Amino acid sequence: xxxxxxxxxxxxxxxxxxxxxxxxxxxxxxxxxxxxxxxxxxxxxxxxxxxxxxxxxxxxxxxxxxxxxxxxxxxxxxxxxxxxxxxxxxxxxxxxxxxxxxxxxxxxxxxxxxxxxxxxxxxxxxxxxxxxxxxxxxxxxxxxxxxxxxxxxxxxxxxxxxxxxxxxxxxxxxxxxxxxxxxxxxxxxxxxxxxxxx
Amino acid sequence: xxxxxxxxxxxxxxxxxxxxxxxxxxxxxxxxxxxxxxxxxxxxxxxxxxxxxxxxxxxxxxxxxxxxxxxxxxxxxxxxxxxxxxxxxxxxxxxxxxxxxxxxxxxxxxxxxxxxxxxxxxxxxxxxxxxxxxxxxxxxxxxxxxxxxxxxxxxxxxxxxxxxxxxxxxxxxxxxxxxxxxxxxxxxxxxxxxxxxx
Numbered sequence: 001x002x003x004x005x006x007x008x009x010x011x012x013x014x015x016x017x018x019x020x021x022x023x024x025x026x027x028x029x030x031x032x033x034x035x036x037x038x039x040x041x042x043x044x045x046x047x048x049x050x051x052x053x054x055x056x057x058x059x060x061x062x063x064x065x066x067x068x069x070x071x072x073x074x075x076x077x078x079x080x081x082x083x084x085x086x087x088x089x090x091x092x093x094x095x096x097x098x099x100x101x102x103x104x105x106x107x108x109x110x111x112x113x114x115x116x117x118x119x120x121x122x123x124x125x126x127x128x129x130x131x132x133x134x135x136x137x138x139x140x141x142x143x144x145x146x147x148x149x150x151x152x153x154x155x156x157x158x159x160x161x162x163x164x165x166x167x168x169x170x171x172x173x174x175x176x177x178x179x180x181x182x183x184x185x186x187x188x189x190x191x192x193x194x195x196x197x198x
Numbered sequence: 199x200x201x202x203x204x205x206x207x208x209x210x211x212x213x214x215x216x217x218x219x220x221x222x223x224x225x226x227x228x229x230x231x232x233x234x235x236x237x238x239x240x241x242x243x244x245x246x247x248x249x250x251x252x253x254x255x256x257x258x259x260x261x262x263x264x265x266x267x268x269x270x271x272x273x274x275x276x277x278x279x280x281x282x283x284x285x286x287x288x289x290x291x292x293x294x295x296x297x298x299x300x301x302x303x304x305x306x307x308x309x310x311x312x313x314x315x316x317x318x319x320x321x322x323x324x325x326x327x328x329x330x331x332x333x334x335x336x337x338x339x340x341x342x343x344x345x346x347x348x349x350x351x352x353x354x355x356x357x358x359x360x361x362x363x364x365x366x367x368x369x370x371x372x373x374x375x376x377x378x379x380x381x382x383x384x385x386x387x388x389x390x391x392x393x394x395x396x
Contacts, residue, residue: 008262017238
């Protein structure tokens with residue numbers, strides 16, 4: 001079968017291994033790289049190797065970090081008695097962007113999902129339980145508001161109660177700037193339930 | 199604004215520069231690389247640099263090659279009087295797969311497209327005209343069967359006629375294994391026009 005010259009077919013093959021990149025996209029990306037300035041390709045290749053080799057998971061909160069413990073875990077300005085539990089490092093960024101949260105984090109790197117065969121030992125749950133046994137006043141479970149996220153939150157809450165740690169969950173309600181008309185029934189009934197005096 | 203640690207945010211930034219890769223996909227790819235075995239990331243990075251540095255365009259046909267002239271241009275088994283003109287290196291692979299063609303190629307690296315500001319000097323047309331002045335019996339124009347491809351074919355045919363070189367175009371008709379019912383009107387009328395005695 002005729003193929004591209006070896007360095008090109010190998011590049012297409014390696015690119016095809018990336019998630020969500022099919023053979024057509026891999027070919028398109030490969031030819032883009034062939035026609036890009038050499039410096040640009042080298043910069044991307046180095047960024048990949050750098051990111052892979054210079055970062056690690058924080059041994060305390062499992063967020064992505066260069067130094068261990070991470071900047072947040074080692075900061076003197078953070079409230080060390082509050083832990084916000086999230087699914088992925090991107091969620092830490094999202095919450096940090098609010099500028100409202102001053103506690104620590106715990107990144108699970110996933111959610112419980114029996115359908116996908118992901119149980120308590122496949123995510124950083126044991127490590128969370130260990131942290132909850134240190135003096136902690138509140139665990140905010142900020143997993144996604146979907147089936148797996150809720151199930152994971154319930155699982156954490158159950159363990160937290162056995163060791164007398166207060167657990168909270170982010171409020172459900174209407175998105176700010178949203179349109180009441182377009183809110184789904186479940187969100188709307190949760191917004192009603194959680195209504196506040198004004 | 200809170201961001202990922204520098205090596206990660208730089209990787210996301212570099213990945214976002216690739217065509218068709220938005221910030222969300224770049225983030226997804228970056229985190230995939232962070233959790234992949236180090237070897238795999240290095241292998242992809244090396245494949246990128248190798249493909250970029252070890253390949254070039256053949257100085258005769260402008261196909262992607264490691265050696266110059268390329269394997270096809272320097273082969274003694276190919277008919278050197280026939281040139282098949284294609285838009286991109288991927289088209290060479292497609293025609294080679296048929297196993298039916300024994301001539302040489304010429305890769306334009308694009309098509310004429312006034313709408314996108316691509317004129318004759320932006321693709322390898324001058325180089326094709328130079329090759330047509332050598333002893334050539336036939337130029338097969340295998341650009342894509344769309345507006346730009348047809349316009350480019352017409353442009354090449356016009357030049358070829360002034361220097362008395364025979365030009366042909368790939369046949370239009372029904373795709374083999376296709377369904378007559380689903381063929382568009384233009385393809386169907388071309389298939390009728392090009393009908394053959396059986």
